[in-house]
Amino acid sequence: MIVAIDGPAGAGKSSVARRLAHHLGFQFLDTGAMYRAITLAALRRHYGAGDADAIADMAQRTSLILHDNRVLLDGFDVTGLIRTSEVAASVYLAADNRRVRERLVHLQREFAEGSDTVTEGRDQGTVAFPHAECKIYLTASPEERATRRHTELQARGEQISWEEVLRQINDRDRRDMQREFGPLRRADDAIDVCTDGLSTEQVIVRLESIVRERQ
């Protein structure tokens, strides 16, 4: 069974999806981490917006392994390094690139083959797994998402204002929804879940009951 969870940045998808997978005994796939890892690799090579072909070629050659909540890029653990606001601000380098998307969608399907999987991202119910048995579109207001992300970044010691985080979130929403390939879009058969005012636990209970109804 595939549970595809899509939604905008900071809606709490990752933590909710990870814990949901654990509750269900499914494997978990954080596809945002894949785009972030390719972005980190591109930034390290000083690639910019004009280097789409070089970034796509690099992505073909790069080994990307997601295992046990760790992200390995060419064998090196980059789990923490991909979570900075610098990587988030440049993630379009990977996410807007058609060939990078094709490669990552291919890896995502390989990952899920033969195993029950909870996967989360922007295009999981629309592009990667259009036949997923269960699709959820998880949202929250931009202000609530900015507050969550700000708390997260502060805990990691990043000096950034709430207003700047909100600006980055609105910017990423716009880019995510307007991109030519794999834009953020609610699948027609997805169930909407708004997490405003709900605790992570409450969201998980709601999602688990949605999944169980379809099992």
Ligand code: C5P
């Ligand atoms: O979910 P997260 O914030 O880690 O994702 C980072 C970025 O990767 C998103 O803002 C989006 O641009 C991109 N992404 C994507 N398709 C996915 C997952 C993430 O384009 N399936």
